[in-house]
Amino acid sequence: MTRQQSAQRTHRIALLFNANKVYDREIITGIGKYLLSTRVAWDLFLEEDFRARLNGIEHFEGDGIIADFDDPAVRDALADCPLPVVAVGSSYEDASQYPDNLPYIATDNRKLVTLAYTHLIGAGLQRFALYSLPESPTNRWAQERELAFNALLAADGLTGDVHRGLPTSAPVWNQASEQLTAWLQSLPKPVGVIAVTDARARQLLQMCLISGIAVPEEVAIIGIDNDPLTRSLTRIPLSSVIQGTEEMGRTAAHLLHQMLGGARFAGRRILVPPVGINVLESTRHQPVSSPYVMRARHYIRQYGCQGIKTEQVADYVGVSRSSLEEHFRRELGCTVHQEILKHKLEVAKQLLAQPDLSSTEVAIRCGFTSLQYMYAVFRRELGCTPREYHERLQGTQTSQPG
Structure with a gap:
């Protein structure tokens, strides 16, 4: 095979993500933008509904994989994969949480939370809380954001309240709403609340509206993801940290492109910082006494x-x-x-x-x-x-x- 023929070869690449989440969708978008900006010829394998299904992935007759390693099932399924794999996921304080034999592109959780925290400080707030997710193997990234939040407050000699709440499933929705409302009412005010996702931030806004808690005067809320769908479902526009997800996708595609040419990046870790904040009404805090x-x-x-x-x-x-x-x-x-x-x-x-x-x-x-x-x-x-x-x-x- 000549060099020209090799350069023109089309590679079959599997993308293992759950595009129901804006985080995964934007990583896929970044991969697509890399392909459009280069002469790379990839035949992408995605499920029709853009969700990763692992049944039979070991029989995938392709050339490489880019996968969301926040899902432990994906990580386990690809543990012995003979194909080049680029892992994408959360950053971790504990380095042992990273796969040591693969390149890993991570969203920088500490910088995400730091950006949200400093924004709330800039809005004049002095009390802070975090709305997280229940502890589970699939929510390790949320627990990492808890660690970052607690470390930031400790460094400033402050303490903050962390509420994990319940999963948002139909059978426990009323109970979850009652718990969240009680937590919001118990917080000393005014308070700035960081939600680990925009979906959780939307729940906060919803409970504040139902309970008559003024946003942002009493509770200022900032999410993470800058999800346009979530914004369309809230009466009060939601401030949100913009993750560097498209850059993560582009970087993952670039690494896999090089690996298909023979490069090896085992153990390499790249942390991608957030892009910035979309500042909207939910954090435009202006203290008033009346x-x-x-x-x-x-x-x-x-x-x-x-x-x-x-x-x-x-x-x-x-x-x-x-x-x-x-x-x-x-x-x-x-x-x-x-x-x-x-x-x-x-x-x-x-x-x-x-x-x-x-x-x-x-x-x-x-x-x-x-x-x-x-x-x-x-x-x-x-x-x-x-x-x-x-x-x-x-x-x-x-x-x-x-």
């Missing part, structure tokens, strides 16, 4: 884009309009109407960052009485029209290096 203002802002964050008026906010809080206005002037230096308008403007700015929404759709979603009114608010507050704001955002994104 419980009326706190409850009013909690209501506005849920329903501000649904055409609510000052009278409705006052009814929810349980005080007269004039009394609520006085509390707002004293605490925030603005009226209730201005706070509602500010919320609408923030939501509109977030929606305008999306490429496929027109200004008219944004105005409707944000509860502006007309497109012209939204234009007037943008000109007054930002010195530009919604269209100009959108174009400015797109220009900024285009100019950023890839």
Whole structure:
């Protein structure tokens, strides 16, 4: 076989992931982007529903495997695999937790939690808690995030509360919700809570809304994953740490590409740091002393884009309009109407960052009485029209290096 023929050979590669999770989906995306950016010819094996099934994997007649080693079953199934394997998964404080005969690409748990923790400190919070997952072999990555959280607080001379809760299965959902609500109510406030995933963060938000706990004034919440599906299921936009999952996928594909050419990386470990934080309403903590203002802002964050008026906010809080206005002037230096308008403007700015929404759709979603009114608010507050704001955002994104 000539060198040219060898370079053009198509390799059969199995990807063992569970793409029901955004973490796995984005790693697969990173692998795909590596293939698109190179001349690598791979025939990828994936189950039709993008879930890894290990039955018969030992009979896979392929050339290599990239697999999620957070699942102990995957790790065991590939223990004696004769093919080149690149492992992807969690980082560990205990080095013995890594496979010593394979290259391993890890999300850096300590840096993920550190980024969330420092963000909450920057929001002015002094009390912290963590919402984790029940201890199990498949949740080792969550326990690693617990270790990182406790180490960060210990270094600052603080203690934090860790709640693992129950699995989110239908038979125990009511019990899990009751336990989570009781835990949230027991926390000294204001408090910043880090959830080990966006899915857990969404549960926190849901229980806060049901219990009337103001987010972020009483409980500021930040998740990990930056999952767009989760964001679409919450009334209060969720702040989240953005993992470097696509970079993990690209790195794993690059290593396997080299291994198919004869390179060996047994025992090599690469920790990939987070990309940053998508900061949204759930951590925009602004301390206020008035419980009326706190409850009013909690209501506005849920329903501000649904055409609510000052009278409705006052009814929810349980005080007269004039009394609520006085509390707002004293605490925030603005009226209730201005706070509602500010919320609408923030939501509109977030929606305008999306490429496929027109200004008219944004105005409707944000509860502006007309497109012209939204234009007037943008000109007054930002010195530009919604269209100009959108174009400015797109220009900024285009100019950023890839």
